[in-house]
Amino acid sequence: MKYYIISGEASGDLHGSNLMKSILEKDTHAEFRFWGGDLMASVGGTLVKHYRDLAFMGFLEVIQNLRTILGNIKFCKKDIAQYQPDVLVLIDYPGFNLRIAQFAKSLGIKVVYYISPQLWAWKEGRVETIKKYVDEMLVILPFEQDFYKKHQVEAHFVGHPLLDAIHNLPPVDIEKFKTDNQLGKEDIIALLPGSRKQEVEKMLNLMLSVREHFKGYQFVIAGAPSLDTEFYKKFTDGQVHFVSNKTYDLLRCSKAALVTSGTATLETALLNIPEVVCYRSSKVSYEIAKRLVKHIKYISLVNLIMDREVVKELIQDELTTPNLIQELSLILSGERREKILQDYENLRHNLGDSGASDRAAELIVKL
Template identity: 50%
Template sequence: MRYFIVSGEKSGDMHAANLVKSILSQDSDAEIVGWGGEAMEAAGAKILKNYRELAFMGFWEVIKNLPTILGFLKEIKVQITDFQPDVLVFVDYAGFNLKVAKWAKSQNLKTAFYIAPKAWAWQKNRVYTIKKYIDELLVIFPFEKAFFGNFGISTTYVGNPLLDQMSGFEANPDFLKDQNLGKKPIIALLPGSRSQEVKNMLGLMQTLAETKKEFDWVVAGVSSLPNELYAFENLKVVKDQTYDLLKNATAAIVTSGTATLETALMAVPQVVVYKTSVFSYWIAKSVVNIPYISLVNLIGEKEIVKELIQGDYNLEKVEFELNKLLPGNNLREKQLTDYSVLKSTIGEKGASDKAAAVILKLAKK
């Protein structure tokens, strides 16, 4: 069978990579191409475009880059037509992928969407687009099955793929020695995987590091971004070793996204932060209809971690919230207890295998 997989960012590449491995384990003759990154390629897919070229975030940023995005849409349509997949698989990255899905249905291609668009949070009208253009929807949160199922969408709850990713983690026993760390408690800084996020988040973290020198402030960097983005005094950067960093951290400051859930599953107390352009934030405020932005709070359906968004992301508030999470504080213990409940809610590993089984069944129809 022939599979064309589209992922548009680092987390999607990670989950798509595990999906590729599962597809190959269930279909030894599988031929897999698509858009993604190094993880997908290492898993066995042929990459036609790297996700780094697609990393636009925020409403204003998308508008500014619209001609480029339209060019990408034209390009991927040609590639899909040339490859003629038995099934087209979208992984997250809803804005772009749903546009491709609409065209794909006009070409009578079978479509599956893994890690569903968050229509329950904003742009609820997307459910009608999904129903019209997606054959199989594979969701990763328990409440999503009922939400999308109520609209008559063929929906399968497969579990959360982060558990698959994290189950393969083997801690480096020499991490602290290799990074010349361990003399001070570590505060992990997870500023995101996109250049715009890093630019928006790291400056304040650097200022905080200057005022609290009793800690080692260590940035979870990614090798796909240039070194100059991380060029801050008092901040040590460790690239592509986020789980080792979290395993050795006392607490963390985390940009909202998948990393908040990873941090919770690694049992590291955290403050969640987020800042974007004024225009993008204003648009988001007007359309988003959820009480929280972090996955930890959304899944837990309560405030497990403190969220400091936009103007609240300032030195005074971050320091205040961080201090409450240090050893000896009651909030730290409460957050760790809530993490345990959260983990039981998510379930067991195996999302990639379950998703692959549904996709294979669709491809063979």
């Protein structure tokens, strides 16, 4: 069968690649055409557009790039019409993907949504679009099934694909990792500032502002695959190191992490690394979001899934150097660190078993 898959960011590239591998096990003649990244490309098929050309952050940036976004939508529709896939698989990325779902449905193509947009947080009205144009809704967070049921949409909870990605990791040798990447002997504090230039510049300056207070540690930046090495050079010197495309290994070799809100907060937790969650956007974008987002208590997936504060979130005006110093100190040793590690065990239990990619692939192939 022919599969057309659309992912618009790094995490979608990871989950899309694992899904493609699972589909190939069940459909050995599968053909893929996709929007994604290097991980999906490594599985095979035709990469139409890379996610680094699609990611626009915040309301202002979207408005500034509206012509590009609309051009991409038009191109995508034409490409799908020419390819005529048996099924369209959409991975998160709702502003783009919901438009494409409607178009594909008009052509009689089966539509699967894998990894739900966060409609429980904002834009709940989009559920009506999903009800009309999506044949199978596959969700990865335990509370999402009940959310859709409330809206008379049958959603299948397949488990979280990050469990698959992390379950399949080979062991890591901490000392060898440090040597291979020209790092020092000190314990590592990992910095995960995001994947888009705009947010990385903003977050890294804040994260690095604390290093003088942690003399016994080395700070290591996790480079995003969407950004080249040259971009990070202005942030590195003799005391700050940089590792590219090895985020999971870096985390597993770290004592703690400062993490920009997003999928990385859950990845860090599942790898058992205490973290402080950081988030700051432009004042205009933040004020707009505050009015649009429903009354959810947390921004990190860790806290949302557990429905309580497991990891500290420093948001907007609370994201200051003194607050970062205080919260980072608390998770390096002592009771706070031990409590987080205990809570991580419960988090893994709540997410269920690994095998999300296989379960999703089975439903897609069956459809």
